Amino acid sequence: MTSIEGAHVAAIQVVDLVKKYGEVTALSGISFEVARGEVLGLLGPNGSGKTTTVTLLSTLQRPTSGSARICGHDVVTEAARVRETLSLTGQYAALDEGLTAVENLSVFGRLTGLRGPGLRVRIDELVEQFDLAAVRNRRVGALSGGMRRRVDIAGALVTRPEVLFLDEPTTGLDPRSRASVWDTVAGLREAGITVLLTTQYLEEADRLADRIVMLDRGSVVAAGTPGQLKKQAGAAVCEVTLVDRADTTRVVGLLEGLELVESPADGTAAGAQAHPRLVVRAPNGMATVSGVIDRLDSAGIDVVDIGLRQPSLDEVFLQLTETS
Missing domain, CATH: 3.40.50.300 (P-loop containing nucleotide triphosphate hydrolases)
Incomplete structure (x- = not known):
């Protein structure tokens, strides 16, 4: 050769x-x-x-x-x-x-x-x-x-x-x-x-x-x-970290129409955090995040952080191995 x-x-x-x-x-x-x-x-x-x-x-x-x-x-x-x-x-x-x-x-x-x-x-x-x-x-x-x-x-x-x-x-x-x-x-x-x-x-x-x-x-x-x-893990997600845990139920209602991926009520590690975190699918990327910000701002909900996150390889691997 x-x-x-x-x-x-x-x-x-x-x-x-x-x-x-x-x-x-x-x-x-x-x-x-x-x-x-x-x-x-x-x-x-x-x-x-x-x-x-x-x-x-x-x-x-x-x-x-x-x-x-x-x-x-x-x-x-x-x-x-x-x-x-x-x-x-x-x-x-x-x-x-x-x-x-x-x-x-x-x-x-x-x-x-x-x-x-x-x-x-x-x-x-x-x-x-x-x-x-x-x-x-x-x-x-x-x-x-x-x-x-x-x-x-x-x-x-x-x-x-x-x-x-x-x-x-x-x-x-x-x-x-x-x-x-x-x-x-x-x-x-x-x-x-x-x-x-x-x-x-x-x-x-x-x-x-x-x-x-x-x-x-x-x-x-x-x-x-x-x-x-x-x-393969799907769309990006919008993560919302709240100041007050008492706002959790209200925020879930405000986010109606979006797919809720994670909330403190899931019993996950997020539920044990000082500030509760909610995660929803963001099929439209930053447009979804902007919409979430508008809903929370209109309702006077205070947040520690809010942002867009792409799927991780951890999520890909967990999805694949759960079905393999």
Whole structure:
């Protein structure tokens, strides 16, 4: 295959992939593609099949049936070629905490056959790319969770893979460390590296992924861009937060004719808030919000806040998994 032809081959192709463990079916014939240079978010709760998918695509296990190709190479019949094109980081950083950041990168390089000046140059490139200069000679065990994960991802890139699998890279990290890893993944996209990101954090997938494949109980329940998936949850909503809880019943009456999505009477978390919140569908966007403001203003109802909100991936996922 020429390089020109190869450029049109998807980085990852999955067709009817099935994996069974005895009587348990972990994957039920999933299919999807990832274009070169794309970040695909593989989204789902624990047990949905995310990690199983990664182990099959990275040749750590064989599928029961179906097929998968990485950069045009079959994961079963061309496993060695597949391993040359990809790298993988698991849910927890695979680092020696007694070694420095640079020493860990050197170990990764030596394990993949790099030696001498070439390895030193590559390590310097990664130190600069991942902003590790300030910690390059510090023991990994003394680094923050986000910085350790950054070193781990840098190690996965020592061999310049075409495809990188990030299996729940922010599991167990605090918000600051998670944000640091998000910046790192955004940098991978800018560098043109194809990334398959598995996560159970919907906010993470929404922020990082060009496209999302949602898994539930081993099956694909939805696929598309974050915007496309959000549209499946219906129209935007208008959220109204009241000053006085005593106004709730009156406001519900004032909003007659609009579809009430949530009110304090639902027994949800909103009902426990100091200021009650009501949510109605906003099929006409800001026009609906303006109409709600007019009704409340005419009735002299005081509000803490009122605004338009688009559906979230959380709502999309809950709707899909409730019916799948």
